Each structure stands twice: as structure tokens, then as C-alpha cells.
Amino acid sequence: MYESEFEQSVFDLRREKLKQIEALGHPVYPNSFAASHTLTAIRAEYDTATSETLEKDRVSVAVAGRIMAIRAQGKAGFAVLQQNGVRLQIYVRMDAVGEPGFQLYKLLDMGDHIGVTGYLFRTRTGELTVHVDTLKFLSKAMLPLPEKYHGLADVELRYRQRYVDLFMNADVREVFVKRAAVLRAMRKFFDERGFLEVETPMMQPIAGGAAAKPFTTHHNALDIDLFLRIAPELYLKRLVVGGLDRVYEINRNFRNEGISTQHNPEFTMLEFYQAYANYHDLMDLTEELIPTIAMEVNGTTKTVFNDVEIDLSKWQRFTMREAIIKWWPPEAGDTASMEMFDSREKLEGALNAALGKFPPTTPGTENEISLIEPDDPYQASEDEIAPAGHSSWETVQNQRAAMLFNYVGRCLVDGEALGKVIAELFEGLAEEHLIQPTIIYDFPLAVSPLSKQKPNEPEWVERFEFYIGGFELGNAFSELNDPVEQRNRFLQQLGERERGDAEAHAMDEDYVRALSFGLPPTGGEGIGIDRLTMVLTGSRSIRDVILFPLMRPQVKQADADAMSE
RNA sequence: GAGCGCGUAGCUCAGGUGGUAGAGCAACGCACUUUUAAUGCGUGGGUCCUGGGUUCGAGUCCCAGCGCGCUCACCA
Numbered sequence: 001m002y003e004s005e006f007e008q009s010v011f012d013l014r015r016e017k018l019k020q021i022e023a024l025g026h027p028v029y030p031n032s033f034a035a036s037h038t039l040t041a042i043r044a045e046y047d048t049a050t051s052e053t054l055e056k057d058r059v060s061v062a063v064a065g066r067i068m069a070i071r072a073q074g075k076a077g078f079a080v081l082q083q084n085g086v087r088l089q090i091y092v093r094m095d096a097v098g099e100p101g102f103q104l105y106k107l108l109d110m111g112d113h114i115g116v117t118g119y120l121f122r123t124r125t126g127e128l129t130v131h132v133d134t135l136k137f138l139s140k141a142m143l144p145l146p147e148k149y150h151g152l153a154d155v156e157l158r159y160r161q162r163y164v165d166l167f168m169n170a171d172v173r174e175v176f177v178k179r180a181a182v183l184r185a186m187r188k189f190f191d192e193r194g195f196l197e198v199e200t201p202m203m204q205p206i207a208g209g210a211a212a213k214p215f216t217t218h219h220n221a222l223d224i225d226l227f228l229r230i231a232p233e234l235y236l237k238r239l240v241v242g243g244l245d246r247v248y249e250i251n252r253n254f255r256n257e258g259i260s261t262q263h264n265p266e267f268t269m270l271e272f273y274q275a276y277a278n279y280h281d282l283m284d285l286t287e288e289l290i291p292t293i294a295m296e297v298n299g300t301t302k303t304v305f306n307d308v309e310i311d312l313s314k315w316q317r318f319t320m321r322e323a324i325i326k327w328w329p330p331e332a333g334d335t336a337s338m339e340m341f342d343s344r345e346k347l348e349g350a351l352n353a354a355l356g357k358f359p360p361t362t363p364g365t366e367n368e369i370s371l372i373e374p375d376d377p378y379q380a381s382e383d384e385i386a387p388a389g390h391s392s393w394e395t396v397q398n399q400r401a402a403m404l405f406n407y408v409g410r411c412l413v414d415g416e417a418l419g420k421v422i423a424e425l426f427e428g429l430a431e432e433h434l435i436q437p438t439i440i441y442d443f444p445l446a447v448s449p450l451s452k453q454k455p456n457e458p459e460w461v462e463r464f465e466f467y468i469g470g471f472e473l474g475n476a477f478s479e480l481n482d483p484v485e486q487r488n489r490f491l492q493q494l495g496e497r498e499r500g501d502a503e504a505h506a507m508d509e510d511y512v513r514a515l516s517f518g519l520p521p522t523g524g525e526g527i528g529i530d531r532l533t534m535v536l537t538g539s540r541s542i543r544d545v546i547l548f549p550l551m552r553p554q555v556k557q558a559d560a561d562a563m564s565e
Numbered sequence: 566g567a568g569c570g571c572g573u574a575g576c577u578c579a580g581g582u583g584g585u586a587g588a589g590c591a592a593c594g595c596a597c598u599u600u601u602a603a604u605g606c607g608u609g610g611g612u613c614c615u616g617g618g619u620u621c622g623a624g625u626c627c628c629a630g631c632g633c634g635c636u637c638a639c640c641a
Contacts, residue, residue, distance in 0.1 A: 006575055006610060010592065069601070076598035093598055110591075123599045147576040147590050149602050154576085156633045168576095212640065231641095258566080258639050267641070465641095472641060503640085528641055541634090552632070 007143055014142045017107045024104055026137045033115035033138055036062040039086040042120070042128075051122040061130060063088065064115035064138060066167060067108060069148060077105060078129075081114070085173045090116055090130040091123070097132055104135050110148070111141025159549050172544075178297050179533045179545055183250060185296035186270055186529075189289055195246040195272060200235035202228060202252065208511065209233030209450070211503040212255040215265075228254035233450065233524065236273050237479060238514045240522050248272035250529065261541040262471055265550050268529040277523035278452075278478040279462045283439050286466055286474065286525065287315045290437065290532075297536050304538050305469040308435055312468070312535075317439040320422070323430040329401040332357045344418050351409040358402045404428040419444025419459065434467035443477075449489040449505050451477035468535050476525030483515035 002008045018028045037045075042061060046054070065081030065088065076093035094102040096118075108114065118132040146152040151168040158165040158172070165172050187197065205224065207214035209231030217226050232249050239247050250270045259265065274281070291301040291313040301313035318326060321341050328336040332354035340350035408421045408428070422444050434440070441464035445453060451461035463477035480486050489505075490512070496504035533545040543549035 003575065004611085006592080009610085010575075013592080069603095071600055071603055072597085073600065073603080074597040076600090078600050078603085080601075089601075091599070095598080121599095123601090125599075125601075127599090127601070129599085144575050144591055147578095149590070150577045152576075154572095154633085156572095157576090159633090210641080253641085255640070257641095260637090260640085261635080263640060269641080475641075526641080531641075554632075 010144050011142050014109065014140055017109070018140055021104060021107050021137055021140075024100055024107075026104060028137065028140065030136070030138060033064045033136060034062060035064050035115065036060070039063060039065055039081065039083040039088045042088060043086055046120055046128060049120070049128070051126075054120050054122060059120045060117070061120060062115065062117045063130060064113065064136075066141075067110055067112045067114065068145075068167075070108060070110055072106065075102070079105075079108065079114075081116075082167065085170055085177075088130065089123075089127055090118070090132050091121075092116075092132045092135065097135060101132075101135050104137060108137075109141055111143075111145045113138040113140075156551075159543060159551055160554070162547055175533070175537045175539060175545055176547060178537050179529075181297040182293055182529060182533050182536060185293040186250065186289075188296070189292055190246075190248045190272060193246070195248045195274075196244055198236070198239060198244065198247050198249050199251065200229075200232045200239070200249060202254075204229050204235075206506050206508050208506060208508050210253075210255075211505065213257055213502055215254050215256045230255050231269070231526065232271050233526070234508060234511045236271055237519060237522065237524065238511065240273050240275055241514045241517055241519050245275035245520070246273070259550065261543070262531065264530065264542050264546055267542070267546075269526050270529055271524065271526040273479070273522055273524040275520045275522050278521065279441065279464055279476055279523055282476045282523045282525050283317065283441065283464060286439070286476070287437075289527075290466075290468075293532070294536060303536055305435075305535055306540065308469075310436055310468060310535065312437055315437045315439060317441060319442040320426050320440050320444075321442070323440055324422070324426050327430040327433050328354070329429070332401065332405075341418075341422060344412055347418065347421065348409060348412050351405045351412070355402060355405050355409070401429070417444075417446040419446025423447045431467065431472070432470050435470055437466065437468050439464050439466045448477065449493050450480055450486075452480045453485075471531065472528075473531050473535070474525055474527040476523065479519065479522040479524050481515055481519035481521065483512050486515055487512050 002011065022028050042063065046059065049059075063081065063083070065083035067079050068082045068087065069078075069080040071078045075095075076091070078089055078091055080087050080089050092102065092105045097105070115136040115138055116130055116132045117134045118130045121129055121131050123129050146164060146168055152158055152161070152165050158169070166176075167173075190197070203217065203219075203226040205226060207227035207230045209229075210233065212230040214227040214230050217228060218224070219226055231253055232251070236247055236249060248270060249272075250268065252266050253269050254266050255263075256265065257263065274285075277285075294301045294303065294312045301311055303310050303312060321338060325336045325338070335350055335353040335357060337350065340346045404425070408424050411424065412418070412421050423446075426440070430440070441462075442454065442457075442460050443451065443463040443465075445451075445459050445461050448461040448463050451463040454460045454462055461477060463475070465472050465476070466474045480489070490507045493505035494507055497506070530542050530545050533539070534542060537545060539545050
């Protein structure tokens with residue numbers, strides 16, 4: 001538990017102080033304090049009270065809090081109490097609290113919890129302060145607090161010891177207060193519209209509803225492997241079959257994948273389903289939901305993320321195909337067209353034409369697909385792609401676009417489904433530009449095994465995602481409710497799985513059976529709560545909006561040595 | 566999983582080209598009855614992330630490992 005001999009000695013010293021406090025007649029771990037006010041209430045009521053009014057109508061208070069600053073001055077002294085993130089100064093003088101009371105004050109440390117009674121006044125410098133009559137000891141901080149001015153700054157320590165982070169850093173506390181406000185606003189929004197909040201299994205025999213690798217666990221009594229859910233989707237739609245026409249669930253999903261500033265292995269998602277609605281209805285609903293939450297949480301629809309002001313009440317919509325053409329690199333000229341999405345041959349032609357517009361990587365040759373190994377379009381360093389002094393490529397953007405074209409082109413040539421390649425192209429070209437709220441709709445069938453096809457374009461589905469701040473926050477579609485088609489989609493996914501796609505969807509016979517009893521036309525949507533909270537609080541990392549983000553456990557040196565032997 | 570960066574006292578941080586490890590806060594002692602990053606005087610506190618190597622000598626240079634951050638990949 002101790003980080004050092006220093007901490008051990010502080011701990012021992014404070015045990016000694018506890019004995020002295022006990023000797024003064026104070027229980028060292030009492031179980032209550034009868035407060036008259038919270039610090040929040042005092043701030044709200046008396047922040048504007050003048051010195052004169054406080055003197056004329058003396059306000060008696062009993063308040064408690066953690067000592068965040070303490071300044072002794074001979075036979076008097078100050079301390080600052082903090083409670084629920086709110087601070088209030090107290091003033092303790094020997095002639096007011098008596099000698100035993102002052103002895104207790106002198107045994108107090110930063111971080112201790114105390115309760116005091118007294119009356120409010122303003123100091124010479126105008127600070128609202130409790131003039132203390134009596135002190136009650138409540139609990140001791142046995143370990144030293146971080147530096148009082150800079151707080152706890154080390155990111156790793158902040159995540160690992162969030163309990164310290166929270167009482168030291170007011171802005172951290174604020175983020176989690178807002179996160180709670182997001183959840184409250186969400187529930188209010190859906191409750192008001194007749195949605196029923198439900199809870200579906202987090203331990204599932206088949207991990208479905210999304211493309212992701214699950215965590216595996218085991219139930220001993222049943223002797224079966226189970227998966228932590230990657231999405232609640234298939235269970236929620238079973239509920240709509242069951243006649244719960246409007247349902248939503250807010251809870252954790254678990255995906256056994258990489259960790260980044262936008263990904264935590266467990267994350268919170270809202271999913272909701274509305275019978276008799278389609279994806280157009282959900283677009284409208286989304287454009288209402290997000291600004292409503294912003295207003296409830298921040299009192300404004302504007303937020304600043306990555307130094308950019310975002311207005312959550314102003315939305316734009318593009319089809320995926322429009323977005324690809326809109327953000328087609330200018331250097332590639334007019335090589336893109338709506339027709340290129342119609343067939344593999346046309347897309348390959350467009351990619352080759354676009355690559356031809358870029359200066360060649362090797363002098364004297366024409367650019368074409370597969371100049372670069374397709375394993376990973378972004379792995380190659382800038383130097384490898386454009387050696388210094390050996391390239392006329394103007395920007396990194398051009399290089400990246402060329403790499404992307406090479407990569408997706410190669411995928412196409414290697415037989416990857418056209419729809420998958422188009423989705424890849426979209427992510428590579430457009431996603432980073434989607435800073436202001438944007439709905440991207442009409443997705444390829446190949447990447448959407450649970451969505452309903454567009455009536456006139458069977459290769460495209462009624463699906464949209466919405467983006468804010470350059471990343472995806474939500475995903476929605478008109479739900480596929482034809483059991484025969486759903487079964488075929490699952491079979492196709494099984495084929496993908498056999499070809500090595502570990503994230504392809506598994507067959508879920510019971511879900512198909514549920515659809516066979518009749519799912520009404522239904523729209524469903526999932527929204528990442530963590531990411532929405534990031535946008536609303538201006539947090540750049542998802543770990544700043546998760547109280548206890550997953551960290552690799554620290555191994556003590558002795559244990560590490562023992563393990564390596 | 567890859568690249569880059571960081572790791573020095575409980576905390577926040579200094580430590581050009583290798584030469585006995587520093588400050589502020591916190592801690593301990595003393596003084597101080599309206600301070601607020603209180604102040605003044607004094608004291609203690611370090612496996613410089615770990616393990617190797619180079620060197621007469623390593624916090625500093627080299628190699629390997631661990632942890633964290635950022636970017637990218639996977640993905641939401």
C-alpha cells in the first residue's frame with residue numbers, strides 16, 4: 001500500500017495524531033455529523049450577503065467537509081473545507097473554540113474531514129467564512145495529499161487513483177457530473193416519448209448485433225462458455241417482436257479490441273428501437289435528441305472540441321456516396337462520379353484514373369493500383385512513400401489519399417466485396433472532415449447484415465451513422481425484418497467468417513425464429529454515451545469520461561522478479 | 566499490433582557536451598489571533614522505472630524490458 005518509507009512514516013505519524021485526538025476526548029471515527037447546511041446551500045444563499053448583513057442577522061451554521069488548505073497563525077488559523085466540490089473557508093481562534101478545541105485544530109492535516117459549528121462572517125479581504133465555535137473530528141487522511149497548487153497532474157496516477165483525482169481536480173468532477181446529466185437527459189427524452197427502459201443480457205451464448213471480437217467467460221454450474229455482449233441489438237428487437245414497441249437500454253458493451261483515445265474495452269451505449277419508424281424518422285429524432293441533451297447538460301447547443309466550436313443544433317446530411325465524392329482529393333481531379341459505385345470495374349477504373357493524377361512514386365512510371373503492399377495503407381512512413389527531395393507530392397494528404405486508393409484498389413482486385421471497399425473509401429476520405437454534426441446515410445449492404453435494403457437499390461441499405469468532432473457517435477437503420485433474408489445474411493456472414501473475418505456475424509437461429517413471428521417495420525439506433533460525453537465536455541480522450549478506464553495492473557518489482565523466475 | 570515521446574523526493578518539476586542529486590509544495594520543529602499558492606527560521610526525506618553494457622566514473626551514453634501518453638491500425 002505504501003509507495004515509500006516516506007508514506008509509511010507519514011502514516012505512522014498520523015496514527016500517533018489519532019491517539020492524541022482520542023486523548024482529547026474525540027472519537028476518531030465517529031459515525032455522523034448533524035449539518036445544518038451543505039456547503040452548496042451556503043454558497044447559494046450567502047455568497048452575495050454583505051459583511052454588514054451577516055453581522056446584523058447572525059447566521060449560525062453546522063457544516064462538514066474535507067480540509068483542502070490549512071493555514072495556522074499562532075493562536076488562530078484558517079482552513080478551507082470542501083464538500084461535493086464546493087469550498088468554504090473556516091476561521092478558528094483559540095478564544096472562540098477554547099484551548100482543547102484549538103489543540104484539536106493543531107492536530108488536523110490536509111485531507112482530514114471535520115465538522116464545525118459557528119456563524120458566517122466576511123474576513124478583511126471579503127471572503128465568506130465560518131467563525132468556528134466548535135470543532136468535531138470526523139476522519140483522518142493518513143496519506144499526504146498531492147501538491148496543492150498543481151493538483152494531481154500525472155495522467156497515469158489520475159486514472160489509477162481516481163479517488164484522489166476527483167477531490168483534487170474540480171474540472172474532473174465536473175465531467176462526471178455532466179456525464180450523469182447526459183444519462184438523465186437521455187432517459188427523460190425517451191421516457192417522454194413512450195419508450196420503455198429495459199435490461200437485456202450482458203452474458204450471451206452468441207455475441208451478436210455488431211462486428212467485433214467478444215470477451216469470453218464461463219459459467220461453472222451450466223458448464224458453458226458465454227460471451228460478454230458486444231451489443232444488445234438482437235435482444236432488443238426480440239422485445240419489439242414481443243410487443244414492446246418502443247424500448248431503450250443504456251448499459252455497457254464489451255469489445256475485445258484495441259484501446260485508444262476513442263475506444264475503451266467496456267463502453268456505454270444507448271440503443272433504442274421504435275416500431276413503425278424507419279431510418280428517416282430516426283434522422284429527424286437524432287437531430288432533435290442531441291441538441292436537447294446539450295441544452296440540458298450545458299445550457300447551450302455550442303461546444304468546443306479540439307479547439308473547434310461545434311454547434312450541435314446545425315446538422316448536415318450526405319449519402320455515403322455523396323460524401324466520398326465531396327471529399328475526393330482535389331488533386332485527383334474529376335475522376336470520381338456516382339457511376340463508379342455501380343460496379344467493381346468502374347470503381348477500379350476510377351481509382352486508377354485518380355492515382356494517375358498523382359505524381360508517380362517512381363520516376364518514369366505511371367501510378368496504378370498495388371504499387372504499395374496492401375497489408376496496411378497507413379503503416380508506411382512518410383519517408384518511405386515520399387523520400388525527402390525525391391517527391392513533388394505537395395501534402396501529406398495527397399500521400400495518404402494515394403495510399404488509401406492503392407490499398408482499397410488492391411482489396412478490390414483481390415476480390416473484396418464492392419460494398420466493403422466503398423465503406424473503406426468513405427472512412428479514409430471523409431470521416432476526419434465530419435467535425436460539425438453530420439448524418440451519413442445509405443450504406444452498402446455488404447457491411448450491414450442487419451439492415452433493410454433500399455427498395456430500388458438492393459445493394460444499398462437504409463442505414464445512417466452520425467458524426468461529430470471527426471468520429472462516429474451513432475449508428476442507425478431500418479431493421480431488416482424478413483426472416484428468410486436475415487437467415488441468408490447470417491449465412492453470408494458465416495462465409496466471411498470462414499474466409500478469416502473474426503468479426504463477421506455469427507448465426508443466431510433463435511433471432512431468426514423471433515423474426516419469423518413478425519417484427520413490425522422498426523427503426524433502431526445506437527449512440528455511444530462516452531463519445532457524446534466527450535463532445536459535450538470537450539474531453540479529447542475517452543478515458544477522461546470513464547471513471548475507471550482499463551489500465552494494465554501495476555506489478556510490484558518483487559512480483560515481477562518472482563514471475564520471471 | 567507499429568511508430569514517436571515520457572518515467573528524478575508523497576506531489577509539481579529543474580538537472581548544456583558523463584564528474585559526490587536540486588527547488589517549491591507536502592512532512593517534522595519553532596514563531597505568528599483576518600490568512601488565502603499565508604509568512605519567517607530550522608530539520609528530515611531519493612533502488613534518478615527495472616536489468617544489463619560502455620567508462621576510472623552513468624540521472625546523463627548504448628542495449629533489452631516494464632509502465633504511461635500521443636499518433637496510426639482494429640473498431641464504436
